[in-house]
Amino acid sequence: MAFDGLVPALARAPARDKALLGSLLAAALAALAFGVVAGAWVALTRAGAAAPAPENGYRLLTSHGTAAFFFWLYFAQGALLLALAMAHGRERPALALRPLAWLGGALMLAGFAATQAATWIGTPLLYDAEPDLAAENRASALLFYAGYLGLALGLAGVALSAIATAVAGKRERGGAPWSAVTFGAVAWAGLILVSAVAVVNAFLPAALWAAGAGPLPADHSTGWHILFHNLQYLPLMGTVLVWYALVRDFTGGGSVFGERFSKIVFALYLVFVPPTSLYHMFLEPGLAPLVRALGSVLSLFVGVPTIAAFLVIVISLEARARAAGRRGAFGWLRALPWGQPAADALLIAVLSLALGGTFSFVLIQEKLAGLLSDTFFVPAYFHFLTVGTVSLTLLGGIAHIVPSLTGRAPPLRRLLRALPYAIGAALLVFAFAGVAGGLAGLPRRVLDAGYDGLAPAAWRAVSAALGIGGAAMAAGVLAYALALLAGLARFGAAAAPAPAREAAPDAAAIRHSAWSAPASVAVLMLAIYAATAFAFDLMRALPVQASGSGH
Amino acid sequence: MDEDVAALALVFAIWALLAAAYALVPMLSMPDAARVWGAGAAVFLALAVWVARSRRRR
Ligand code: HEM
Numbered sequence: 066m067a068f069d070g071l072v073p074a075l076a077r078a079p080a081r082d083k084a085l086l087g088s089l090l091a092a093a094l095a096a097l098a099f100g101v102v103a104g105a106w107v108a109l110t111r112a113g114a115a116a117p118a119p120e121n122g123y124r125l126l127t128s129h130g131t132a133a134f135f136f137w138l139y140f141a142q143g144a145l146l147l148a149l150a151m152a153h154g155r156e157r158p159a160l161a162l163r164p165l166a167w168l169g170g171a172l173m174l175a176g177f178a179a180t181q182a183a184t185w186i187g188t189p190l191l192y193d194a195e196p197d198l199a200a201e202n203r204a205s206a207l208l209f210y211a212g213y214l215g216l217a218l219g220l221a222g223v224a225l226s227a228i229a230t231a232v233a234g235k236r237e238r239g240g241a242p243w244s245a246v247t248f249g250a251v252a253w254a255g256l257i258l259v260s261a262v263a264v265v266n267a268f269l270p271a272a273l274w275a276a277g278a279g280p281l282p283a284d285h286s287t288g289w290h291i292l293f294h295n296l297q298y299l300p301l302m303g304t305v306l307v308w309y310a311l312v313r314d315f316t317g318g319g320s321v322f323g324e325r326f327s328k329i330v331f332a333l334y335l336v337f338v339p340p341t342s343l344y345h346m347f348l349e350p351g352l353a354p355l356v357r358a359l360g361s362v363l364s365l366f367v368g369v370p371t372i373a374a375f376l377v378i379v380i381s382l383e384a385r386a387r388a389a390g391r392r393g394a395f396g397w398l399r400a401l402p403w404g405q406p407a408a409d410a411l412l413i414a415v416l417s418l419a420l421g422g423t424f425s426f427v428l429i430q431e432k433l434a435g436l437l438s439d440t441f442f443v444p445a446y447f448h449f450l451t452v453g454t455v456s457l458t459l460l461g462g463i464a465h466i467v468p469s470l471t472g473r474a475p476p477l478r479r480l481l482r483a484l485p486y487a488i489g490a491a492l493l494v495f496a497f498a499g500v501a502g503g504l505a506g507l508p509r510r511v512l513d514a515g516y517d518g519l520a521p522a523a524w525r526a527v528s529a530a531l532g533i534g535g536a537a538m539a540a541g542v543l544a545y546a547l548a549l550l551a552g553l554a555r556f557g558a559a560a561a562p563a564p565a566r567e568a569a570p571d572a573a574a575i576r577h578s579a580w581s582a583p584a585s586v587a588v589l590m591l592a593i594y595a596a597t598a599f600a601f602d603l604m605r606a607l608p609v610q611a612s613g614s615g616h
Numbered sequence: 617m618d619e620d621v622a623a624l625a626l627v628f629a630i631w632a633l634l635a636a637a638y639a640l641v642p643m644l645s646m647p648d649a650a651r652v653w654g655a656g657a658a659v660f661l662a663l664a665v666w667v668a669r670s671r672r673r674r
Contacts, residue, residue: 228663228666232666232667232670233670235620235667235670236670240618240670242618242619242620243620248620248623251620251624251663251667252623252624252627255624255627255659255660255663258659259652259655259656259659262652262655262656262659263652266648266651266652266655284648287646287648287649288648291648291649291652292652295652325619328619328620328623329623332623332626332627335627335630335631335660336626336627336630339630339631339634339635339649339653339656340634342649353643355643356643356644
């Protein structure tokens with residue numbers, strides 16, 4: 066049977082597999098809801114509108130970093146990975162190694178509970194959990210590290226189940242090559258396995274030390290930087306794969322460059338991960354100058370796989386829309402199903418990536434990394450990526466597949482369609498305030514940056530904007546998560562059957578007709594480079610006051 | 617060779633080379649990076665072997 070779309074394929078999956086996906090998604094959305102409430106509280110504290118005791122303020126920041134950046138992202142990625150592997154990988158969608166996937170989910174849940182309990186009963190360690198901070202409360206630190214190790218083991222279980230599912234599908238199809246999405250899912254699962262190793266590399270020595278079974282790790286920050294590098298690539302790779310899979314569903318056909326070319330693009334992610342890791346070492350004092358220079362050059366390649374994948378997606382979208390009769394320079398954009406919440410989420414995700422990408426180019430340059438890395442510039446720009454790009458994509462992807470799990474469309478469709486724009490607007494306020502604050506030296510990870518009235522006046526203004534933007538952004542994300550949770554609990558109207566697709570026209574024959582999509586991407590890229598150059602000039606003119614290290 | 621196996625094997629080769637460079641080139645000398653990318657190389661090698669064997673066993 067030919068692939069007829071993610072939603073119909075998943076709808077045919079066995080009930081127990083749907084139950085697993087539903088459970089992982091519910092855990093993801095609960096972690097997100099918890100995480101953004103904590104994030105808003107921190108933002109309001111910085112603005113002076115909330116005043117938790119200092120220790121609790123850092124607990125909120127730790128809960129935010131762990132719940133949002135770790136558990137939300139990995140529960141959601143785990144679920145979507147399994148969904149793609151099962152729906153694209155097999156004729157009759159079903160999970161292989163199902164008990165391992167359940168065990169993985171349970172371990173992740175235990176990990177979530179452990180990190181949060183440790184944070185609220187012991188010393189708040191922040192999400193990078195330097196052992197130095199934990200000297201006085203090793204028992205709770207052990208619980209925290211065990212939580213991260215549980216996450217790693219659990220993720221590995223889920224990833225192995227996804228890979229086994231794709232392998233089973235290949236066997237069933239007589240060894241025929243995987244589809245591009247299936248290959249992408251396997252590559253993504255492979256990177257998840259490597260990230261699990263990186264978690265163990267970073268946190269096992271700390272756990273042993275906390276258990277009294279090893280020395281205080283001397284180089285925790287190096288292990289953390291390597292892990293953090295993976296954790297930047299991994300969700301981005303997942304995001305792009307979700308875009309690819311959703312646009313494939315929207316248009317009824319895959320890439321017009323053929324499946325093999327898309328596989329090469331997905332493999333590029335893996336090829337670029339290790340070499341680009343050098344730029345995280347910029348702040349290490351003993352780094353040889355040649356390595357520093359090499360790191361700077363390599364850092365420019367960070368965006369290559371994402372840009373390549375994005376080009377494949379938009380050119381395919383335009384070519385297919387033109388072949389289906391869409392006219393006008395941007396008529397192809399109307400081929401996207403604008404009535405569905407996922408399309409709006411994807412649009413804001415792409416725009417956020419352009420903005421986040423611009424700022425990250427500024428930050429990864431060797432000369433600026435040291436100047437800006439301890440300022441609010443860093444959290445400000447990366448929320449474009451974590452909230453705007455990755456979280457909105459995952460939320461859109463979840464909105465897309467919920468009907469296949471429950472037979473019902475999530476409720477409040479109009480609200481779900483509007484929320485990405487509201488979240489995007491709030492994000493602009495939060496992030497631009499934070500970038501401006503960062504350039505004026507506003508430190509990150511400080512709950513009260515007033516310094517008894519001695520702080521620059523500008524800091525107060527940007528902190529207020531941060532509070533307003535942050536609270537609005539959190540309210541939007543929370544509403545989205547709650548609506549999807551209600552959808553998983555089977556609230557909402559019965560889902561309409563997926564629209565029948567016309568047979569996709571021959572891919573190679575229609576490729577040449579796409580021009581405005583690649584031209585727009587080229588203009589966008591030029592704009593990003595111009596903005597980067599402008600930012601450099603601006604930065605030279607500004608007194609940047611803070612310096613330091615770490616992410 | 618099957619294109620999926622070839623792509624996974626290519627990733628293995630690149631990661632193994634980089635892990636070796638991080639471990640052996642004195643100027644780079646990053647044992648943590650060598651460990652993680654080396655383990656990653658092993659993951660992709662295992663994946664390539666898993667996929668290749670499943671094709672032969674059909
Ligand atoms: C949508 C509502 C959100 C709000 C209002 C929010 C707000 C904040 C604030 C105020 C900080 C503290 C910065 C500092 O003082 O240094 C922060 C840090 C951070 N946020 Fe968010 N955030 C949100 C969503 C997210 C999401 C969805 C993610 C990840 C997927 C995320 C990841 C992070 C990370 C990793 C940090 C750094 C934590 C640290 O330095 O320890 N945030 N966020």
